[in-house]
Amino acid sequence: MSQAATAMDEWTERQKDVLDAVLDLLVTGGDAVTTAAIARKANCSKETLYKWFGDRDGLLAATVRWQASRVRAGNFDAQHLDASQLRESLEAFAVNWLSVISSRTSIALNRVGISHAGSGKSGLGRMVLANGRFAIGERLKPLLEAGRANGLLAFDDTETAFRTFFGLVGRDVQIRLLLGDRLETTEAEIARDAARATQQFFALYGAPQTQKPTREG
Amino acid sequence: MSQAATAMDEWTERQKDVLDAVLDLLVTGGDAVTTAAIARKANCSKETLYKWFGDRDGLLAATVRWQASRVRAGNFDAQHLDASQLRESLEAFAVNWLSVISSRTSIALNRVGISHAGSGKSGLGRMVLANGRFAIGERLKPLLEAGRANGLLAFDDTETAFRTFFGLVGRDVQIRLLLGDRLETTEAEIARDAARATQQFFALYGAPQTQKPTREG
DNA sequence: GAAATTATGTACCGTACGGTACGGTTCGGA
DNA sequence: TCCGAACCGTACCGTACGGTACATAATTTC
Numbered sequence: 001m002s003q004a005a006t007a008m009d010e011w012t013e014r015q016k017d018v019l020d021a022v023l024d025l026l027v028t029g030g031d032a033v034t035t036a037a038i039a040r041k042a043n044c045s046k047e048t049l050y051k052w053f054g055d056r057d058g059l060l061a062a063t064v065r066w067q068a069s070r071v072r073a074g075n076f077d078a079q080h081l082d083a084s085q086l087r088e089s090l091e092a093f094a095v096n097w098l099s100v101i102s103s104r105t106s107i108a109l110n111r112v113g114i115s116h117a118g119s120g121k122s123g124l125g126r127m128v129l130a131n132g133r134f135a136i137g138e139r140l141k142p143l144l145e146a147g148r149a150n151g152l153l154a155f156d157d158t159e160t161a162f163r164t165f166f167g168l169v170g171r172d173v174q175i176r177l178l179l180g181d182r183l184e185t186t187e188a189e190i191a192r193d194a195a196r197a198t199q200q201f202f203a204l205y206g207a208p209q210t211q212k213p214t215r216e217g
Numbered sequence: 218m219s220q221a222a223t224a225m226d227e228w229t230e231r232q233k234d235v236l237d238a239v240l241d242l243l244v245t246g247g248d249a250v251t252t253a254a255i256a257r258k259a260n261c262s263k264e265t266l267y268k269w270f271g272d273r274d275g276l277l278a279a280t281v282r283w284q285a286s287r288v289r290a291g292n293f294d295a296q297h298l299d300a301s302q303l304r305e306s307l308e309a310f311a312v313n314w315l316s317v318i319s320s321r322t323s324i325a326l327n328r329v330g331i332s333h334a335g336s337g338k339s340g341l342g343r344m345v346l347a348n349g350r351f352a353i354g355e356r357l358k359p360l361l362e363a364g365r366a367n368g369l370l371a372f373d374d375t376e377t378a379f380r381t382f383f384g385l386v387g388r389d390v391q392i393r394l395l396l397g398d399r400l401e402t403t404e405a406e407i408a409r410d411a412a413r414a415t416q417q418f419f420a421l422y423g424a425p426q427t428q429k430p431t432r433e434g
Numbered sequence: 435g436a437a438a439t440t441a442t443g444t445a446c447c448g449t450a451c452g453g454t455a456c457g458g459t460t461c462g463g464a
Numbered sequence: 465t466c467c468g469a470a471c472c473g474t475a476c477c478g479t480a481c482g483g484t485a486c487a488t489a490a491t492t493t494c
Contacts, residue, residue, distance in 0.1 A: 029335055034451060045472045047454075056452065110396070111335035117397030118246055118328035125397035133389050133396075163388045164417065171384035172350050174392055179327070179350075180334030180342035200381065200421055231441095251481060262442045264484075273482065 011066070015052055018042040019066040022059060026108040035059075057116075061124060064109055068131035071100065079146070086147045087198055093140055094169045094194030101174045102185040106132070110178055137162050154207040161205055168197040228283070232269055235259040236283040239276060243325040252276075274333075278341055281326055285348035288317065296363070303364045304415055310357055311386045311411035318391045319402040323349070327395055354379050371424040378422055385414040 011019065021042035025033045035056055039046045053059040081089075100106050109128055117125030137159075144161055147153035155161040171193075176183050228236065238259035242250045252273055256263045270276040298306075317323050326345055334342030354376075361378055364370035372378040388410075393400050 030337060032336070032451090035453080036451075039473090043472080045474085046452090047456095047473095048471060050453065051471090108335065110392075111331055113397075114328050114395045115332045115335070117395065118325065118332070119249070120247060122397035125395075129393060129396045129398055133392060160413075164385065167384035167386075167388035168381065169384075170389075171380045172387075175327075175350060176346060178331045178334065178342075178395075179346045180330075180339035181346055196377075204417055204420055249481090252483080253481075256443085260442080262444085263482090264443090264486095265441060267483065268441090 011052075011062070014044075016066065018044060018049070018052070019059075019063050022063040023067060023105060023108075026063070026112065027104045029108065057121070057124070060112060060116075061127060064113070064124060064127050064131065067105060067109060068127075068135070071131070081146055081150045081152060083152055086143070086150075086152050087202065089143055090165070090201065091194050091198045093136070093143070094165075094197050095190055097136055097166075097169055098173065098185070098190045098194060100132075101170065102177065102183075102190070107177050110174070114178070133166075137166075140165070148207075151207055153205050155205050164204060165197070165201050168200050169194065228269075228279070231261075233283065235261060235266070235269070236276075236280050239280040240284060240322060240325075243280070243329065244321045246325065274338070274341070277329060277333075278344060281330070281341060281344050281348065284322060284326060285344075285352070288348070289352075298363055298367045298369060300369055303360070303367075303369050304419065306360055307382070307418065308411050308415045310353070310360070311382075311414050312407055314353055314383075314386055315390065315402070315407045315411060317349075318387065319394065319400075319407070324394050327391070331395070350383075354383070357382070365424075368424055370422050372422050381421060382414070382418050385417050386411065 018038070022033065022038055025031070025037055025041055031037060035046050035049060038059070039049055042049075049059060053062050110132070113125040113128030116122070141158050141162055144153060144155070144158055144165075148155060148158075153161070173183065173185070177185075235255070239250065239255055242248070242254055242258055248254060252263050252266060255276070256266055259266075266276060270279050327349070330342040330345030333339070358375050358379055361370060361372070361375055361382075365372060365375075370378070390400065390402070394402075
């Protein structure tokens with residue numbers, strides 16, 4: 001939240017327009033994202049770019065944070081959960097996550113982060129990770145723990161349970177998209193996969209009706 | 218197999234040495250993988266590089282195929298499976314797959330493929346995908362189907378079952394490593410995660426003892 | 435053992451791109 | 465109306481790198 005707030009008002013409207021231009025260039029992967037191309041697209045001068053963002057990497061980092069600052073979806077209230085509410089919330093999380101990783105924006109930013117991670121400097125990669133995988137984890141864990149507190153789920157380690165859910169939802173989608181596989185991700189497909197993943201998660205971690213034994217030794 | 222054979226004898230020993238040098242440079246991510254650096258490392262001239270492999274992309278593609286040609290692990294015999302054999306085979310697959318995606322080589326090659334996929338030309342990405350995700354799929358599916366034929370597993374769609382297994386095994390490991398996350402992947406951790414994933418897979422797709430109803434509507 | 439083939443290493447070229455400099459323009463304030 | 469700050473557009477610089485040319489050495493072939 002505070003991250004989002006700082007990212008939101010850290011830049012002026014004009015600067016946000018520039019960051020949007022960078023995003024646009026990243027998503028439209030056709031041509032290389034050079035500083036000249038950015039300046040052209042944003043109708044600003046390269047000098048201004050460097051004045052505002054330091055260097056090219058600073059500009060890319062700012063773009064990642066800017067995109068992250070608007071992705072935050074509303075959290076879920078974790079009180080008075082019943083089974084169907086929990087299921088719905090998990091399914092909504094799954095739908096949201098699948099939509100995000102299937103979006104051209106996410107694909108482009110992850111590619112940038114991965115490329116940077118391969119070039120020694122791991123700052124961007126870590127940033128993408130923090131706003132992707134780890135952000136979704138921190139948002140989902142409270143829901144899982146609320147489910148456990150209400151006797152709907154049974155697990156020992158929240159992190160392990162979350163990672164299982166993550167795997168059931170994401171499967172091979174992200175790596176295939178990152179590697180350029182044409183993978184149709186229609187809204188209907190996403191909804192179906194989210195429902196399947198949620199069902200499977202309940203099969204693995206759903207608590208028996210009357211008692212609360214722990215799975216996962 | 219035929220792929221591996223062609224890749225194996227497509228190049229001379231000297232050329233394989235060059236490809237090994239490329240791999241070495243890719244894995245040691247410190248410095249950029251320039252053609253000059255490759256020539257220096259391989260003690261050959263740039264002109265030879267271009268004569269043998271066409272251009273830089275051809276060299277990288279050859280490297281991917283060369284690495285892929287050596288990774289093929291022995292297949293499993295799918296006849297006369299009992300439950301414990303199936304479990305062991307699945308666990309071995311999981312261990313193998315986790316070891317592969319955790320290896321510096323796999324990380325480096327996937328990064329290259331992803332970077333290329335982001336630059337329009339998707340050839341390398343597709344190649345990495347074919348020798349990674351899809352190769353493991355083609356190797357594992359016969360085992361799953363043999364398990365079903367022997368009444369040990371219950372599923373309708375082999376692809377769906379495989380992708381679930383893939384997700385349970387891989388979870389967030391690959392994306393985290395690709396983005397530069399330091400994620401300790403000791404042999405013991407891998408063995409434990411492989412066992413957990415296999416157990417979860419049986420919980421989802423294991424056939425009931427006496428009958429064979431289908432899961433997954 | 436000469437001729438031919440092949441490979442090495444170095445030097446070179448063209449270009450793309452990150453980063454900087456600077457003249458011209460807009461705009462807010464006194 | 466003038467001043468200064470911010471900014472645009474363009475031109476420019478240095479370097480890194482993909483790709484080529486060439487002269488020299490090694491290896492094969494006859």
